[in-house]
Amino acid sequence: MLRVLARIGGAVFVLWAVATVTFFAVRLIPGDPAEAVLGGPGSMASAEALAAVRREYGLDQPLFVQYLDQLVRLATGDLGRSYALSIDVGPLVLSQLGGTLLIATLALGLAWLLALALATWSTRGGRVAWYLGSGLEIVAAALPHFWFATALIVVFSIWLGVFPPISTSGVAGLVLPVVTLAVPLAGFLGQIMRESLLLALESPFVLSARARGESEAGVRWIHAVRHAALPAISLSGWAFGSLISGAVVVETIFARPGLGRTLLNAVTSRDVPVVVGVVMIVAVVYILMTLLTDLASRLADPRLAVRS
């Protein structure tokens, strides 16, 4: 119970800190936000118009007042208004969240499968498989999303024409983005999984399992794999973060709606409220994600539940 409360407290603290950091960081941004609201310096915004906007967005208030005001608004779930799109950020960001979560989750799942498959295969198939497996993992882990994505588009959309390069109503549109995100991550997870898988396979309890007449497959799937999974599970929170980073690239390349693309557009068009909104929502997602992974690791490894 106490732990739960502490957990919640921590989460709130992190959110507050994130909000504060972004608020003040954003205040350092050169350029007049009011002008940004009126479509940047390119517009012919008149002095009155600027004044009006400053009033509307409370930009004429002293900084501290603005800060408190923002905290209050954030607390009430109001993320402010987008300068560039002139709509409320909250709904916008939420509408974009879905797309990103979808590909991120699918990618995480796929990465898991790939990593597991590669790890198990490369630890049983002898020397060649070993080198091949670890080689594949290292290369995969080193793949830049953008490069890999373009390569996939060229091969699968242009040459083979099997998968569409942009988001479509159907599942087909998901394939390339998800693969792009999953493969590098699979590289990372695979490396970790293999290490722990080997550790498990050499451990005495596997020997006694064998001594009981357990088959190779049994040894792997009943005993070893679970141990191999543990560290990878606890990494999933971090992995999810990196997936969201990757989403920025992937969503831009595959013209998918989503947080990443929204963020990038917001950054290039100096759309501060949207940037803040995205950062906040990502922080929330991240916190939830770490909570989930903690729970998952506890489920997978009862020892954690006992100590900790």
Added chain:
Amino acid sequence: MSGDIRLPAADAAPTPLHDRARRFTAPEVVAGAAALFFVLAAVVPQWVAPGNPLGINPLSAFQPPSFAHGFGTDESGRDIYTRVVHGTGSSLLIGAAATAIGLGLGIVLGTLAGMFGPVVDFTVNRVLEVLFAFPGLLLALLFILVFGPGVITATIAVGLSTAPGYARIIRAQLIAVRRSAYVEAATVQGLGRTQILLRHILPNTLAPLFVLATLGVGQAIVWAATLSYLGLGAEPPTAEWGAMLSAGRTYITSAWWMSFFPGLFIVLIAVTATVLGRSLDRRLRHA
């Protein structure tokens, strides 16, 4: 439970394992060669690729790879091999600088957390949690939003976004070392706090950082390239790999080589870094 009892240890010295750690494996040799190449390309590019990375020749633009141009030419007829080689320096520099920044911050935070008692530890950990709530690229983008795009900001941004990870590792390592039996032994020998810190704790904490650094450089380069690719990093016509890639992506359907080779180099350097980092790690552990 029965922690204070161990199995009988072989009374024969375990030298073979030790030898195995010393021997070079095939991948290590290859990686070493690659590293050598990269270093040469970074330090004396004109040896590896004579020719001007910026020298345009519009009429021989978009040449596919050939004997004349191993990696083909780009939209302005510049030789891609030359550009890629000459880009190594800046890319490596960016990667190294970013890693240095990240590690530096990591060391500061990690040491604070690991050395100066529970209160500091708690605070630093909270700070780290907050930093972790900004996934790498987000932190970088926010930083760029504030300080404007460009190579330097991109480098710092990447450094920043890697710092929390390093900090955690360093903290863990530091705590492990502080609690280690040999530090206690040193105390029993009557060494003072500072002596122990200098003689045992710092060396044993920092040694593994070389590994982290090598591994980090590869990833840093990839992230920096990503920023350039998003148009927030190096500026054309600088022969920086990420920038070259983002220039090449426009012509991907007609001139694949423009983006293939810079990308290939990024992957290669990252792989090299990983392989070397790992073998370094193995050596540090087994000898």
Added chain:
Amino acid sequence: MNADVRDPAARESAGPAPLVVHNLRVGFGGRAGGSEVVHGVSFEVAAGECLAIVGESGSGKSVTARSLLGLAGAGSWMTADRLELHGTSVVSSTEAAWRARRGKSVGLVLQDALVSLDPLRPIGREIGDSLRLHTNLGAAARGRRVIELLDAVGLPDPHLRVHQRSGELSGGERQRALIAAAIALDPPLLIADEPTTALDVTVQAQILDLFREITRRGTALVLISHDLAVVSHVADRVAVMSEGRIVETGRTAQVLADPAHPETRRMVAAVPADRPRGTRLSVPHGVSERPISPSRPAEPTLPERPVVLERPVVLEATGLVKGFRRPDGTRHAAVDDVSFTLVRGTTLGIVGESGSGKTTTARLVLALSTPERGDVRVLGQPFTTASVRERRRLRASVGAIYQDALGSFDPRLSVGQILRSAVAGPHGTRRATGTTRVAEVRRISELRRVAELLDGVGLPATVLTRRPLELSGGQRQRVGIARALASTPQILICDEPVSSLDVSVQAQVLDLLDELQRELDLSLVFISHDLGVVQHVSDRVAVMQRGAIVELGDAGQVFGDPRHPYTRRLVRAVPRLA
């Protein structure tokens, strides 16, 4: 070698022998290569018989045992003239055939069930696996059988235990569970590899009883151990293994009473229990002296040393209390009002089972952690309560030896560096100080001192350049001792100094400590879980249980006629050569 080592009693027992091994060779890597580790061993085990294979680590006993299940390990090969399980030859079995036998006709029990049972799975499942693999019982039926088994191995309230994982059980309970898994299908042959090594003496005794009972039921048992004393009670016959060969074998009593092979003699001699203070335990290689049989104590090879009691007290602990907070928040006292004194030139043995607070006491005495109450005085001066610099000055007179010698060395340093910095002491860091000549002089004197120390602990100068990682367990511990002596201390705190060593190595180290104590008039606090060892080395003994000293007195009295029931239990459980 020996044609028939079978026991007449066993010969009468009907049916084929559960295990017949003839000229078994096991090796790793290329068959041609000299990678053979077991060089043609032969033995048989009859139903209900227990054969103990005794040997030091590296003697090939474990490999032999495992190859009896075709589990010698990756890249291994095996040949034998005969290898029969229950009458059927398995020399050239396929993997599938092996699998069919493992668990069914051969059971294996490994040491330390904490890691030998899958920590993620309830023991019920682990045990049930054998049934799942070899029978077609339904889940429910298996569940019932598992509970029966746990009951059979004497695990209290099994129906609760089945749902627990190895981490939630005590060492003994775990070991019982592991045995239950091995005998689930009641295999005619059971192989136990160091099944009690990780256990406290009392628990060890219980487990050994369990094995006795299992053999009584007619199961043949092959018991692998490094400790003669342990097996001497269970085994009908002993086979002594050394360097991949069986060097001696015969009825247990006869082998112990009249060991023929020097290796056996060394092992017999090395057993410290019931060996008076000062008797030499280690037998130099080659020397084949008359065996020392416990019945007729040997002449001490070193002059009897008068234990003068009116000598000054060098170390004094009074009312030490140290508690810890459990994860669930409750406090428990790891050390609860512990007081003792150490007289110069004597050894105080602190004995107790795991968790009894021995190590915490050691840490308090070394002022590595501060007691909540009570204090420690060194050479009559306050130690724990002293100021930091004062304590640092005093530390020179208190040395320490640890169980995990390797861990106590900075992994980056070579033996030479370790010893030199120890010799140089806290003030030796400032290399640059003084003129080069001064530095030079200091350097030379340091090197000379290092040489002395090495010599003193019987190590060759060649180890100076090696790293501890490259040394053997015994050598490491010797380096540890050398380091401890560097500051010419008067007090030596030894925390389980020999627990991770082979018996013969242990014997050597114990003898070394004894010699050093005589030479340097050292005062020792000797902490160990092994009563045999403590009995051998101590003048006075403190028995700890649950953080408190339950009995403190002269070694002779404590072991001769223990007052406290717990002490009695312990003493009874000490493995002696039967």
Added chain:
Amino acid sequence: MRSTPQTLAAIAGLVAVGLLATGCTTTPTETAVGDPISGGTFTYASGDAQPSCLDPHVGGNFPQALVSAQYLESLVSRDDNGAIIPWLAESWTTTDDGLVWDFTLQDDVTFTDGTPLNASAVQANVAHVLDPNTASSTGYLALGKVASTEAVSDTVVRFELTEPDSALLESLSQPWLAIQSPTGLERSKDENCEAPVGTGPFIVDSWVKQNAITLVRNDDYNSPPADAAHEGPAYLETIVWRFIPESATRYAALQSGEVDLIDNAQPDTIVQAEASDTLVHLDSPRPGASNRIELNGGKAPFDDVLVREAFIRSANVDDAVTSLFQGTATRSYAALGSREPLAVGRDDLFDYDPDAANALLDEAGWSERDSEGYRVKNGERLNVQFPVSTNQSIPAEQSIFEQIQATAKQTGFEVSLAPLDISSWYGALGANEYDAVSAPYTKAGPDVLRVLYHSDGIVPAPSGYFANLAQVSDPEIDALLTEAAQISDETERAALYADAQNRLLEGFHLLPLYDQQNHFLLQADVQGMRTLPSVSVPTLYDTWLNR
């Protein structure tokens, strides 16, 4: 009776196919194309940044024009020869002094919200454009001379001007002055930005930010421009307007059939598409100014005509254009685009001649060179600050700048290219921190010259932005442009513009590159696709899918 309009439409369609074969239309394949098929969804993939507001009055950039042309209509339009033709205004008259214009509106047109199109509606629109809160840029400039409007009758609206404006009709033909429903305009700015209401053949149905705008057919549509291929409602049922910034992705999407049309087609993809028989290339260069580099004459070093000429002479543009555009664009030597009948090209002034350039620089006093080979004059390096708007120039264009940078280096210019996001770019211009810049500006008709090169254009707006980026302040040019803008006689007007352009080009104020590129690639089975000649934005009114 029901059948008549349809058959009419069909015939119109056929005729149109014949008529428009010359213009900017997808030239249909030889195999006879059947009757236009009604219905279907058309997916348009735009490479432009998603507009922040769908009402082209606000701000006023090209992306807005592209999409709004599907649901908003202007008073007049232009035909392929640049002649003004009726649209919402069926006729117009002007007084001799050219200060008063009367427009007679079609009487049976209603906005898609039911509001009737009438004089007051037009007034409301003019007021809206001029209202500072609308923050109109392009439209605002175009209406610079409008003093007031008045509703002569329900169908006749009068524009009263401060001075004659020969470009008024061209201005009014632009989408940035399209007529919206006054009721719609009364809504909040945000609402109107979300879904402007017009009289067009399509209606804004929904706008999923970052993803797509969905347009649906206006079934009561009855106001096509005079040059439309048919009458009555459009053929297409729905238009999905997507934003795919990645050109590679965009082209891949077209190839894989995910989309029917892409704009901002890259040269290399155009070449490929022309080779394929499943894709069709539609090239429709924009009217108004050509694509050019302005040399900032307002400050050193380009305040010296010699240096300007030297720079122009040392820039090897021809090779760059041929290599980068692979024949999809032709070099321009004029300030105006080739679509402008009055454009004057001077290929004698712009050829690559390093020797001449060197001579000029020596003459101008930039005689020394520093270690890196750049020219210096009393310690100052001959540096050209060249901010590039990454949002506004396609990669090929940025590459051209790189090549100019490289060639100019040989004659000793240090060209500092600075790719900037749009706001920093505007910032740099506003702060006069540039020596050369390429700024797209689309305004139909030669009057664009007045916007771009009249000294009035140096006066910055509150935001610091100004149109005359070459900072040309030449009284003679001012006079010529002003007169030309007022005179109504076509031949004299042409003469005046010719003089102005010659003077401008001879002053080396700008380096013309090529027409403002405007390439579309579309599926071969898309029929009746054309662009409105006014500013070359596509109209999908006549478009139908032959599948």
